Amino acid sequence: MTKTNPLEFIQQVRSETSKVTWPTRRETLVTTVMVFIMVAFAMVFFFLVDLGLSNIVSFVLGLGGN
Template sequence: MARTNPLTFLQQVRSETAKVSWPTRREVGVSTVMVLVLTGLTAVFFFLVDLLIRTGLGAVLGLVS
C-alpha cells in the first residue's frame, strides 16, 4: 500500500469532498417524509398480517379443542 504524508492526504480528502453532490434542504425534507410514510405503511401491513394470522390460528385451535 502506498504511503502518503498527512498533508497530501488532507488535500485529497478535500478534493474528493468537493466532488460530492450534497442534497438540497427540500430533497432532505421530501426523503424524510417518504421514509416516515413508508415506515407507517409497513407497520400497518405487519399489524394486519399479525391480526390475520392470530385470528386464523385462534379459529383453528378453537375448532380442535
C-alpha cells in the same frame, strides 16, 4: 499499498468531497417525509398481517374464545 501522510490524506478527502453533489434542504426534507410515510404504511401492513395470522392460528388451534 503505499502509505500517505496525514496532510496528503486530508487534501485527497477535501478533493473527493468537493466532487459530491449534495442534496438541497428541500430534497432532504421531502426524502425524510417520504421515509416516514413508507414506515407508517409498513407498520400498518405488518400490524394487520400479524393480527390476521394470529386470528387464523387461534381459530385452527381451537384457542378462540368460543
